[in-house]
Structures are given as C-alpha cells and as structure tokens.
Amino acid sequence: MSVDRATVRRIARLARLAITEEEAGRLEQELSGILDWVAQLDEIDTSAVEPMTRVAAMTMKKRKDEVTDGFCAADILKNAPQVDDGYFVVPKVVE
Amino acid sequence: MTKLTDLTIAEAREGLRDKSFSARELTQAHLAAIETANEALNAYVLPTPERALEMAKASDARLKKGEGGTLEGIPLGIKDLFCTKGFRTTACSHILDGFTPTYESTVTANLWAEGAVMLGKLNNDEFAMGSSNETSYYGPVINPWQRRGSNAKLVPGGSSGGSSAAVAARLCMGATATDTGGSIRQPAAVTGTVGIKPTYGRCSRWGIVAFASSLDQAGPIARTVEDAAILLQVMASHDPKDTTSVDMKVPDYEAAVGKGVKGLTIGIPKEYRVPGMAPEIEALWQKGVEWLKDAGAKIKEVSLPHTKYALPSYYIVAPAEASSNLARYDGVRYGLREKGSDVTSMYENTRAAGFGQEVKRRILIGTYVLSAGYYDAYYLKAQKVRTLIKRDFDSAFEEVDAILTPTTPGPAFALGEKSGDPVEMYLNDIFTVTVNMAGLPGMSVPAGLSSEGTPLGLQLIGKPFDEETLFRVGRVIEAAAGPLAKPHDWWSKAA
Numbered sequence: 001m002s003v004d005r006a007t008v009r010r011i012a013r014l015a016r017l018a019i020t021e022e023e024a025g026r027l028e029q030e031l032s033g034i035l036d037w038v039a040q041l042d043e044i045d046t047s048a049v050e051p052m053t054r055v056a057a058m059t060m061k062k063r064k065d066e067v068t069d070g071f072c073a074a075d076i077l078k079n080a081p082q083v084d085d086g087y088f089v090v091p092k093v094v095e
Numbered sequence: 096m097t098k099l100t101d102l103t104i105a106e107a108r109e110g111l112r113d114k115s116f117s118a119r120e121l122t123q124a125h126l127a128a129i130e131t132a133n134e135a136l137n138a139y140v141l142p143t144p145e146r147a148l149e150m151a152k153a154s155d156a157r158l159k160k161g162e163g164g165t166l167e168g169i170p171l172g173i174k175d176l177f178c179t180k181g182f183r184t185t186a187c188s189h190i191l192d193g194f195t196p197t198y199e200s201t202v203t204a205n206l207w208a209e210g211a212v213m214l215g216k217l218n219n220d221e222f223a224m225g226s227s228n229e230t231s232y233y234g235p236v237i238n239p240w241q242r243r244g245s246n247a248k249l250v251p252g253g254s255s256g257g258s259s260a261a262v263a264a265r266l267c268m269g270a271t272a273t274d275t276g277g278s279i280r281q282p283a284a285v286t287g288t289v290g291i292k293p294t295y296g297r298c299s300r301w302g303i304v305a306f307a308s309s310l311d312q313a314g315p316i317a318r319t320v321e322d323a324a325i326l327l328q329v330m331a332s333h334d335p336k337d338t339t340s341v342d343m344k345v346p347d348y349e350a351a352v353g354k355g356v357k358g359l360t361i362g363i364p365k366e367y368r369v370p371g372m373a374p375e376i377e378a379l380w381q382k383g384v385e386w387l388k389d390a391g392a393k394i395k396e397v398s399l400p401h402t403k404y405a406l407p408s409y410y411i412v413a414p415a416e417a418s419s420n421l422a423r424y425d426g427v428r429y430g431l432r433e434k435g436s437d438v439t440s441m442y443e444n445t446r447a448a449g450f451g452q453e454v455k456r457r458i459l460i461g462t463y464v465l466s467a468g469y470y471d472a473y474y475l476k477a478q479k480v481r482t483l484i485k486r487d488f489d490s491a492f493e494e495v496d497a498i499l500t501p502t503t504p505g506p507a508f509a510l511g512e513k514s515g516d517p518v519e520m521y522l523n524d525i526f527t528v529t530v531n532m533a534g535l536p537g538m539s540v541p542a543g544l545s546s547e548g549t550p551l552g553l554q555l556i557g558k559p560f561d562e563e564t565l566f567r568v569g570r571v572i573e574a575a576a577g578p579l580a581k582p583h584d585w586w587s588k589a590a
Contacts, residue, residue, distance in 0.1 A: 003463070015418060015462040016425070016439065017455060018447035027459060030517055034460055037518050038407040041476055044483065051478035052485055054339075055295045055534030056559045061338050075197040081432035088427050091438045 002035040003028060099124035100265040101581075104169055104322040107268060111158055111168045118154035118168030122147050122212050125170045128587075129214065129266050135586035138251075138261040140175055140233045141183055142215035150212040157210065165329055167210030172267035174258050175216045176223055177203050177313075178302040182213075186304040187231040188221045190449025191430040200302025201334045202271060202313045209329045214267050218257030221451045222421065223278055223306045226523040228256025229514055230453045238286060238507050239264040239582040243548030246585065249507040252282030258316045259286040263582060269317040269326050273303060275310045276409055277527025280539035283316050284502035284552025287541045287579045289323045289569065290316040294560045295534035296341040297327075299334030307416035308339075310409075310531045320540060320569040324348035327562065343560060351563035352570045357391035361568065362495030366402040367526060369504070376501045376551070379542055383499050383553045386575035387568065397491040397498065401483045405529040408484075410521060411464050411477035412532070417454075418461025424449060456517060485533040492558045497568050500526050502552035506545035530556055538565040540572045541579050550579060 003011075008027050012019045019027065073086055082089040099121050102110065110116055126144045133139050147170060154168035178184045178196035185191035199207070207213070220230040227250035228236040238251040239260055251260035255272035259282035262270050272279040274292035283290025291314045298313040305311065315326035331345045363384060368377070384394055426432035426445030433448045435441030450458065464473035491498065504525060513520045530537035536559070539552040553572055557565045 007463075008459070011459050011463050011466065014466060015458050016422075016442040016446055017450070017458065018440070018443035019455075023455075027456065030456055031459060031463065033516075033518060034410060034456075035463070038410055038473075040407055041404055041411075041480060044401070044404060044480060046476060046479035046483070049479040049482050051475055052481035053478075055485075056341070058296075058341065061335075061342070063335065072197075076428075078197055079194050079429035081426060081430070090427055091435060091441050093438050 002032045100128050102268070103319050104166070104268050104317065104325050105319070107169060118151040118158065118212065119148065121168060122151035122170045122214070125214055125267060131587040132264055132266055134588065136237050136239060136260050136264055136266070137234055138218055138236050138257045138264065138266055139172065139215045140187060140218045140257070143182055143213055146182070147212050147214050150207070154210050154212060164209030165325065166206060168212060169210070169268055170212040170214045171206060172214050172217045172258060172261045172270040173203055174219050174255055174271050174273060176219060176273050176304045177271055178304070179203055179213065179216065182216065184216065184304070185232070186222045187219050187233055188449065188451070188454065189232045189431060190424045190446070194429050196302070198302060201299035201332065201336065202303065202330045205329050205332055206271070211329075217261055217270055220254035220256065221454050222304065222417070223254035223273055223275055224417070224453050224457055225253040226277070226281060226520055227508070227513065228253040229510065230451055232451060235510055236260045237586070239586060240286060240507060240549045241582070241585065248510045249549065250285070250510055252285040252507065254278040255282045255290070255316060259283055259288055259290070262286070262288045262316050262318060264586065269315055269322055271313060271330065272316045273311060273313050274531065275306050275413060276531050277524040279314045279316060280502050280527050280537055280552070280554055281523060283539040284541075285507035285550060287550030287582070288316050288318055289320050289538070289540055289573070290314065291323050291327060291538040291562065291565065292530065292536065293327060293331060293562050294536045296339050297331045297536070297560065297562070299332060299337040299340045301334055301336040305420040307413040308420060309416060310413060320566055320573050321349065321352050323538070324352050324566045341560070346563050348562060348566055351566045354567045355390060356387055356568055356571050359496045359564065359568065360393040360395050360494065361387050362395055362397035362491050362498040364397050364399045364402065364491070364498060364500060366399050367500045369525065373505055375546055376504065379551050379553065380499070380501050383542060383572060386572055387499065390571045390575070392568070395495055397495055399487040399491060399529070401480065401487050402529055404480050405484055405532050406521060406525055408477035408480040409524070409528045409532055410460070411473045412481070414457040414461035415465050415474050416461070418458045418465065421454070421458055453517070481532050484529055488533050488535060488556075496558070497564050498556040500554045500556065502526060502539040502554040506547055506549040506551055526554060535559060536562045536565055538569050540569045542572060542576045544579065
C-alpha cells in the first residue's frame with residue numbers, strides 16, 4: 001500500500017478538497033492502486049535522459065513588453081459568485 | 096433526395112453554393128434532429144437554436160452575394176470545453192455552474208470567421224477526464240450504435256463523447272473535440288466517425304478549458320476523412336495568445352486527401368501487439384495492412400520499445416498538470432461557491448461539492464506526485480520517459496512515413512461496465528496515449544464492425560506537423576473499408 005489514510009488527508013488538505021471519512025478510505029485504496037501501477041516506471045534507467053520539453057525544436061517566443069489587454073473589470077467580475085463595488089468578495093481573511 | 100442531415104460537409108457546401116437549399120434549411124434540419132434525439136442520447140448539454148438560426152441567416156445573406164467562408168452555413172456542435180462568448184461553458188463540471196465566458200476560444204473564433212453555424216454545446220467527461228463520457232455532471236451520453244440484437248446502452252467513448260455521438264447520429268455535420276490522451280480518437284473509433292488530433296501546437300489552446308497543458312490539443316470529429324480535413328484546415332492557426340502554438344503555415348489538408356499512398360512506407364509497431372489482444376482487433380489491423388499494400392504502400396515492421404511505459408507515465412503527467420490547472424477553481428472568480436467558516440473551508444467545501452469523483456482522484460494523484468520530495472521521482476521521471484517515447488518515434492520515422500495501429504483495445508462497452516476500477520478504464524487509452532506523450536498527430540478512421548455489430552477504428556500516427564500524410568492514408572483506409580452502415584435510429588422521439 002503506497003499511501004495511508006494520513007497521507008490521503010494531508011494531500012486533500014494541500015489540494016483544498018474537503019473529504020469525508022468514507023471518501024478517504026476509498027481514495028486510500030484507489031490512489032495506492034494507481035501509484036503501485038505507475039511504479040513500473042522504476043524499471044527504466046533514466047539517469048542519462050533529459051526531460052522532454054517540446055515536440056519540435058522551437059525557440060521560446062517573446063512578445064513586446066506592451067500592454068495589450070485590460071480595462072475590462074466588468075468582464076472579469078461578471079461570473080463571480082459575490083462582488084461588491086468592483087471587488088471580489090471572500091470570507092474574512094485577516095483578523 | 097438524401098436527407099439534409101445525412102450530407103457530408105463537402106456535399107453540403109456544394110448544395111449551399113448551388114442554392115439547392117439554404118443555410119437556414121440546413122440548420123433547421125439539424126435543430127429538428129437535436130430536438131427529437133437529445134432526450135435519448137444526451138449529446139448536447141446546451142442547444143443554441145436561436146444563435147444557430149441567426150448565424151444561418153447571416154450565412155444565407157453572404158451566400159446570396161456570392162461571398163462566404165470555407166464553412167459558410169455549415170452547422171457544427173462545440174464541445175463544452177471551448178469557451179463561447181455569451182454561451183454557458185462548464186467543461187461539464189458542477190464547479191463551473193453558469194459560467195458564461197466574455198471571450199471566445201481561438202479555435203471556435205476561427206470557425207465562425209469562416210461562416211460556420213453553432214448548433215450548441217456538446218457533452219463531455221468532466222474536464223475531459225474519462226474514456227466513456229460517464230463522468231459528466233450532465234449525465235452520460237449514449238452511443239447511437241447498439242450491439243446486434245440488443246438494446247443495451249453503450250458508451251460513445253470519451254472524453255469527446257457528445258461530439259462523437261452527435262456526429263454519428265447526424266445531430267451536426269461535424270464537431271470540435273479535444274484530445275489529451277485519446278479523447279478525440281477513442282470516441283471516434285467506437286462511433287464509426289473520423290477524428291484527428293493534430294500535432295501539439297497546431298491548434299491554439301487559448302480559450303479551451305485546460306486539463307493537462309503539455310498534452311491538450313483540439314481537433315475535429317467528422318463523418319469522412321475529407322470533412323475532417325476541411326474542419327482542421329479552419330481550426331488550426333498560429334495564435335500569439337498561445338505561446339505553444341506554432342508559427343507555421345497550415346498546409347492545404349483538403350488537397351492532401353486524394354493523393355493516395357503510392358510510394359509511402361507504413362510502419363507496424365510490434366509492441367502494439369499487446370498480450371491478450373482481441374482476435375478481431377488483430378484481424379482488423381491486418382486488414383488495414385492489406386488495404387494499404389493493395390493501394391501501393393510499402394509495409395515495414397518498426398519497434399517502439401517504450402510503448403508499455405506511456406500509459407503509466409501519462410497518469411503522472413496528466414494528473415500533475417491537472418491538479419495545477421484546476422487550482423483556479425476556488426469559488427472566488429467564477430462558478431460555484433459553497434459556504435465555509437473561513438476562506439480555506441470555503442475553498443475546501445466549494446471544491447468538494449464542485450468536482451466529481453474522477454476529477455478529485457486525479458487532483459489528489461497530481462498533488463501527491465508534485466508534493467515536496469516527490470517531484471523528481473514522479474513528474475521529472477515521467478517527463479524523461481516521454482523523451483524515450485519520443486526517441487522511439489523519431490527513429491521509427493527515419494524508416495517510415497506513418498504508423499498504423501488499432502485505435503482501441505475493443506468496441507464500445509456498456510454503461511457502467513468499466514467504471515469500477517480506474518486503472519481498467521485508463522487501459523482504454525493504451526494505443527492512443529503514446530501519441531500525446533510524443534506530441535504527434537494521430538487520426539482514427541472507421542475500419543469495420545466488431546462481432547457485436549459496433550464500429551472499430553484504425554489509428555494512424557504521423558511525423559510532427561505532417562497531418563497531410565494522415566489524411567492521405569486515412570482516405571485510402573476509408574475507401575477500402577467502404578461506408579459503414581448508419582446506426583439504426585432507435586433514439587428519435589415520434590414526431
């Protein structure tokens with residue numbers, strides 16, 4: 001078993017996902033199953049291999065450092081669950 | 096006369112130019128089909144009939160003046176992963192409830208600029224995570240195909256299951272789709288349609304809800320290879336808003352379709368002959384080899400030794416990138432919000448209520464493999480395996496022009512048949528996922544029917560940015576296989 005219950009809880013906390021005790025139990029099984037299955041990659045020696053970064057050689061594109069967008073606060077706020085006076089509203093963060 | 100909804104895009108374009116029918120009539124025929132079929136198939140999550148008729152009217156006006164784009168008046172369905180300005184876009188997730196973009200994705204903007212008509216938004220697996228369209232918040236899509244002598248409901252593949260089902264059932268002439276591990280090709284294969292995932296970078300990802308950014312690509316699903324070429328021609332473009340989109344001219348795909356395979360060498364990778372492969376899949380693959388030989392292609396066995404590692408490395412890379420991309424859904428800027436005692440519990444409750452089981456599973460796997468101390472062992476390792484997979488293809492392509500494989504390990508399965516074990520479901524992508532890992536173009540072409548009477552597809556894999564060869568070879572397979580029978584219409588409500 002690759003992950004235990006405490007690890008599931010810690011990961012869920014990191015991912016900001018509330019999980020029930022029942023879900024934690026099921027996820028412990030499922031995540032362990034998936035991680036045991038991906039462990040077959042250990043068979044390959046990749047010590048001399050570079051990680052893949054792109055399909056075809058391409059220099060990174062850079063654009064001019066100019067403002068090309070913006071001034072659309074109403075558009076940005078349009079889908080927010082709660083707004084007030086041009087701001088997103090969230091539960092109190094600072095005591 | 097052929098029903099308007101049975102026409103191919105190529106035929107419909109001629110009919111519109113000859114004034115045999117109007118864009119309005121063509122759109123209305125499809126809207127009527129959606130109206131009678133959608134209750135049974137659940138392919139559309141948001142039909143947009145008013146918008147469709149408005150666009151068709153504008154197309155008719157342009158056609159009347161002898162103007163009009165490549166897709167003028169052609170009614171299409173749009174996967175719900177593409178942002179459509181003013182029309183709800185949710186990636187079929189509860190967490191994006193009611194999200195109505197104030198911008199248009201580059202791919203769909205390209206389609207509208209060439210005169211295409213939007214019929215509505217198509218169902219998909221939640222955030223494109225699934226191989227059966229059973230993870231959608233809006234419920235599963237049903238495959239229009241059924242097993243001979245059975246009315247068991249079959250899945251249309253996934254994640255682009257709404258796209259594949261709608262195209263197969265004549266509820267649109269073609270559809271947009273996206274493919275991260277097989278989500279265009281696998282649904283196309285099990286619905287008897289053509290689907291192509293172009294080379295990574297060929298289509299802009301701007302305005303497409305992100306799943307795994309180093310793997311995601313858009314592409315079309317259509318009923319013929321020619322139609323797929325027509326659609327990809329318009330969808331592909333260089334877009335300064337997506338730095339991974341390539342600054343390369345889009346070739347004339349339509350012109351490539353009829354060029355035949357004489358002089359081409361097609362590779363057959365021995366590692367795709369997986370243990371326990373269904374005999375009918377093996378036989379279909381062999382048939383494909385014979386068809387291409389008969390049409391003048393040379394066949395050569397090639398080796399892709401790292402094939403078996405593609406799927407496990409994919410299930411590190413894709414969830415890792417997904418966990419990062421999906422961090423944005425926090426109940427603040429868009430979509431669902433659930434109450435919490437403080438801001439953290441608001442996030443946690445929103446995400447718990449908003450994401451489905453499969454999405455949560457992948458977010459957690461992704462979070463785990465990216466968490467402190469594990470990055471090198473998982474994500475970096477998987478990216479190195481990608482290099483090895485890519486090298487396999489690079490050396491194969493020194494000897495061959497394209498590679499032929501089956502698209503799926505089997506035909507469409509029944510609803511609920513494979514939802515018990517996540518790894519079993521993941522194995523559906525065993526032949527398609529290597530292509531995403533290497534960033535290559537891949538296409539599925541209908542090649543025949545299974546012993547159950549349901550469609551099977553063959554997959555073609557091409558060199559980077561060589562979609563043209565796929566269209567050439569795909570057309571030869573399509574012609575040799577002959578047209579599949581249409582699925583028997585069990586889904587339309589009595590008028």
